[in-house]
Amino acid sequence: MDFDELLAKCGNSHRYQYLLLGLYSLLMFVTSMHNFSQNLIGFVPDHWCHHEQLENRSYAEIEAIYNQFEKPSCTRLATIGSDLDGRNTTISTERCDRWIYNYDFGFRSMNIELNWVCDEAYKAPVGQSFFFVGSMCGTLIFGLLGDRIGRIKAVILANWCGFLGDFLTIFTESLTAFSVTRFVSGLAVDANTYLMYILALEYLSPSLRNVGLSISMGIFYCLGMICACGLAILVGNWRGFLACSSLPLLLVTLFYFLVQESAQWLVTRNDIDGAVLRLRRVAKMNRRSICEADLDAFRSYCQINCTRKAQESNENQDKLIDMFQTPHLRKTIITMLIVFTIISVCYNTLARNVEGLGISPFIMFSMTALTLLPSGLIQADIQKRIGRKGSSVLSMLLTGLFTAASGIALSFWQHPSAVLLITLTMASRLGLSVCFGSTLLFSTELVPTCVRSRGLAVAHVSGAAASLLSPYILHLGTYYRAGPSIILCLLFFICAYLCLLLPETGNRKLPISLAEGEQFGREDRMFDFLRTAKAQTAAEADRKPEAETLQKLMS
Numbered sequence: 001m002d003f004d005e006l007l008a009k010c011g012n013s014h015r016y017q018y019l020l021l022g023l024y025s026l027l028m029f030v031t032s033m034h035n036f037s038q039n040l041i042g043f044v045p046d047h048w049c050h051h052e053q054l055e056n057r058s059y060a061e062i063e064a065i066y067n068q069f070e071k072p073s074c075t076r077l078a079t080i081g082s083d084l085d086g087r088n089t090t091i092s093t094e095r096c097d098r099w100i101y102n103y104d105f106g107f108r109s110m111n112i113e114l115n116w117v118c119d120e121a122y123k124a125p126v127g128q129s130f131f132f133v134g135s136m137c138g139t140l141i142f143g144l145l146g147d148r149i150g151r152i153k154a155v156i157l158a159n160w161c162g163f164l165g166d167f168l169t170i171f172t173e174s175l176t177a178f179s180v181t182r183f184v185s186g187l188a189v190d191a192n193t194y195l196m197y198i199l200a201l202e203y204l205s206p207s208l209r210n211v212g213l214s215i216s217m218g219i220f221y222c223l224g225m226i227c228a229c230g231l232a233i234l235v236g237n238w239r240g241f242l243a244c245s246s247l248p249l250l251l252v253t254l255f256y257f258l259v260q261e262s263a264q265w266l267v268t269r270n271d272i273d274g275a276v277l278r279l280r281r282v283a284k285m286n287r288r289s290i291c292e293a294d295l296d297a298f299r300s301y302c303q304i305n306c307t308r309k310a311q312e313s314n315e316n317q318d319k320l321i322d323m324f325q326t327p328h329l330r331k332t333i334i335t336m337l338i339v340f341t342i343i344s345v346c347y348n349t350l351a352r353n354v355e356g357l358g359i360s361p362f363i364m365f366s367m368t369a370l371t372l373l374p375s376g377l378i379q380a381d382i383q384k385r386i387g388r389k390g391s392s393v394l395s396m397l398l399t400g401l402f403t404a405a406s407g408i409a410l411s412f413w414q415h416p417s418a419v420l421l422i423t424l425t426m427a428s429r430l431g432l433s434v435c436f437g438s439t440l441l442f443s444t445e446l447v448p449t450c451v452r453s454r455g456l457a458v459a460h461v462s463g464a465a466a467s468l469l470s471p472y473i474l475h476l477g478t479y480y481r482a483g484p485s486i487i488l489c490l491l492f493f494i495c496a497y498l499c500l501l502l503p504e505t506g507n508r509k510l511p512i513s514l515a516e517g518e519q520f521g522r523e524d525r526m527f528d529f530l531r532t533a534k535a536q537t538a539a540e541a542d543r544k545p546e547a548e549t550l551q552k553l554m555s
Contacts, residue, residue: 001294001297001298001301002298002301002305002509003263003264003267003275003298003512004509006279006290006294006295006297006298007203007263007279007282008205009283009288009290009294010279010280010282010283010286010288010290011282011283011286011287011288012203012204012205012208013204013205013207013208014285014286014287014288015285015286015287016203016260016282016285016286017203017204017205017208017212017286019258019285020199020200020203020204020259021200021204021208021212021213021216023196023255023258023259024196024197024200024213024216025216025219025220026220026251027155027192027193027196027252027255028193028216028217028220028221028224029220029221029223029224029227029248030159030224030248030249030251030252031192031193031221031224032220032221032222032223032224032225032228033224033225033227033228033231033245033248034162034166034185034188034189034245034246034249035189036224036225036228036365037166037228037241037242037245038128038131038182038185039365040109040228040229040232040238040241040362040365041109041110041169041238041241041242042109042110042111042124042128043104043107043109043111043361043362044109044111044112044117044121045101045102045103045104045109045112046059046063046073046101046102047073047099047100047101047102047112047117048062048063048066048072048073048099048100049066049073049074049075049076049077049096049098049099049100050096050098050099050100051076051077054100059102062100065077069091073117073118074096074117074118074119075091075096076091076092076094076095076096077091077092078091078092095118095119096118098115099115099117104360104361104362105233105360105362106233106236107232107233107236107237107238107362108236108237108238109238110124110238111124113237113238113239114173123175123178126175126179127175127178127179127182128182130179130180130182130183130186131182131183131185131186131189132186132189132464132467132468133183133186134165134182134183134184134185134186134187134189135186135187135189135190135460135464136461136464136465137183137186137187138158138161138186138187138188138189138190138191139189139190139191139194139457139460139461139464140457140458140461141187141191142154142155142157142158142187142191142192142195142457143191143194143195143454143456143457143458143460143461144454144457145157146195146198146454146457147265147450147451147452147454150261150262150265151195151196151198151199151261151262151265152199152255152256152259152261153256154191154195155191155192155195155196155199155252155255156252156253156255156256158187158188158191158192158195159188159192159249159250159252159253160249160250160253161184161185161187161188162185162187162188162189162192162246162249163246163247163249163250164184164185165181165182165183165184165185165186165187165188166181166185166242166245166246166249167242167243167246168181168184169181169182169185169242170239170242170243188249189464190460190464191457191460192252194440194444194456194457194460196255197213197440197444198262198444198452198456199259199262200212200213201213201441201444201445202262202263202264202265202449203260203262203263203282206506206507206508207384209441211380211384213441214376214377214379214380214383214437214441215376215377215380216376217372217376217437218372218373218374218375218376218377218379218433218437219372219373219376221369221372222369222370222371222372222373225365225366225369225372226366226369226370228245229362229365229366229369231244231245232362233362260278260281260282261274261278262278262449263275263276263278263279264449264512265449265450266278267302267512268449268450268512268513272299272302272303275302276295276298276299279298305513323447323448323451323455323514323517325514326514326518328518328519328521328522329448329514329517329518329520331501332446332502332503332517332520332521333446333447333455335498335501335502336442336443336446336447336459336502337458337459337462338498339392339439339443339495339498339499339502340439340440340443340459340460340462340463341459341462341463341466342466342491342494342495343396343435343436343439343463343495344460344462344463344464344466344467345463345466345467345469345470345473345491346432346435346488346491346492347432347435347436347467348467348470349467349470349473349484349488350425350428350429350432350488364422364425367422367426368425368426368429370426371426371429371430371433372433374430375430375431375433375434375437376433376437378430378434379391379395379433379434379437379438382394382395382434382438383438383441383506386529386530387504387505387506387507387529388438388441388442388445388504388505388506389442389499389500389502389503389504389505389506389529390504390529390530391434391438392435392438392439392442392495392496392499393496393499393500395431395434395435395438396435396492396493396495396496396499397492397493397496398431399428399431399432399434399435399492400488400489400490400491400492400493400496401489402427402428402431403428403431403485403488403489403492404482404485404486404488404489406424406427406428406485407482407483407484407485407486407488407489408482408485408486435492435495439495442499442502442505443456443459444456445505445510446502446503446505446520447517448511448512448513448514448516448517449510449511449512449513450512450513450514451514473487473488500526500527501526502521503520503521503522503524504521504524504528504529505521508520
């Protein structure tokens with residue numbers, strides 16, 4: 001009796017699984033606030049150099065006066081004309097040392113309070129870049145720890161780093177201190193998410209794994225982003241906002257007492273008794289009784305298969321490079337890494353671009369967050385119908401086409417309306433969310449359990465490193481407006497083709513060892529998932545009349 005069979009007897013769609021989804025949802029809510037606090041504390045509203053004669057003027061009048069000059073936000077005025085338009089205004093040769101800010105909903109961001117604008121505007125991006133450097137390091141470090149000390153302990157340590165980094169950022173005044181604290185905060189960006197994702201995936205049934213994880217991520221990640229905006233506006237200051245948003249990260253410590261360690265991981269560590277103990281606890285919470293014969297059959301299976309393979313892995317020090325020793329698994333992992341990296345670049349290029357659209361970034365941020373909820377529902381429905389592979393390919397093709405169409409359409413208007421920009425941005429974000437969610441689940445299931453944490457860590461690190469190209473892709477828009485959209489379209493199409501080379505994982509036993517990973521999907525062809533989807537649909541159609549007949553007979 002293998003792990004999946006015993007888990008089905010313990011319950012793979014019952015009380016414990018719903019508890020796991022609830023805790024995963026809580027983590028998504030907390031993580032989204034942590035991840036995007038990075039953006040909120042750096043919002044820069046409209047601003048102009050301070051002048052005594054402008055103190056009694058409205059913001060509209062001040063903007064009209066400064067718009068006469070090339071750099072309205074950083075131009076210091078010597079004298080201001082007496083008329084409303086300030087036609088006779090003259091420029092001073094001195095630099096600005098004080099500014100007038102048109103606050104968005106009264107929120108005082110870090111850039112405003114520290115006056116990191118104009119000549120010192122470089123400080124915020126430099127400090128924030130260390131957040132992504134920390135993300136790369138933390139993903140790799142906690143990924144290694146996840147396979148060494150367990151998933152739960154690694155998740156808790158990652159969230160402690162996130163809390164410590166955010167809380168210490170409150171007391172920073174210099175660029176050096178700000179960079180260090182953002183690095184510490186960035187250690188938890190991806191690690192606390194994908195480790196819990198792996199743990200939940202290993203205890204859920206394939207159907208619940210698809211619907212539950214997708215919907216939980218869509219709903220609670222969306223709520224976290226919206227609540228982050230509301231909290232920032234309510235508190236009104238970036239320091240108070242970071243203090244409030246960092247405290248929920250400590251709640252993850254309670255997971256140690258509520259969540260069972262991965263039984264599959266314990267088997268790979270040759271701790272069969274530990275795996276049996278966790279499965280007993282799952283069965284007890286699900287109110288299922290497990291006979292000793294089933295447990296003995298599971299122990300025998302592990303001793304014959306998993307223990308031998310674990311010992312072989314230990315003899316080879318269970319290195320991450322072992323994934324690349326066999327031809328089929330090497331091809332699968334490399335293809336998966338390329339797809340995940342490209343999708344990460346596309347995600348970071350589009351998802352964080354909420355300024356310069358003619359609307360408050362708080363409103364735009366909340367509106368784009370609303371696309372996460374339908375994206376989770378759409379993703380779950382598509383994956384149920386055509387599988388992981390089909391949903392990834394379809395979403396990538398459609399998002400690529402729409403992104404290219406948006407860029408080409410925008411290139412025909414020099415000054416497009418704010419409504420058009422907002423509509424296109426939200427539509428692109430919807431497709432992007434479906435792509436990212438599908439790719440995340442697909443990639444996680446392809447990596448064998450024994451190296452899943454480290455394999456996903458490498459994927460997230462490569463994605464974070466490649467995301468440094470995102471600003472340069474956006475910068476191409478200054479030369480050709482449709483350039484970034486066309487590049488993203490090509491990237492989506494490349495990913496769609498590469499996904500066709502990967503094996504389908506839906507409704508299949510996932511590989512635990514490297515040997516199983518080498519055999520997984522070896523005979524699959526590019527378009528086999530279409531025949532599988534049709535066969536599954538036909539089987540469901542055949543079962544439906546039988547179920548109706550049986551119901552009539554029973555009644």
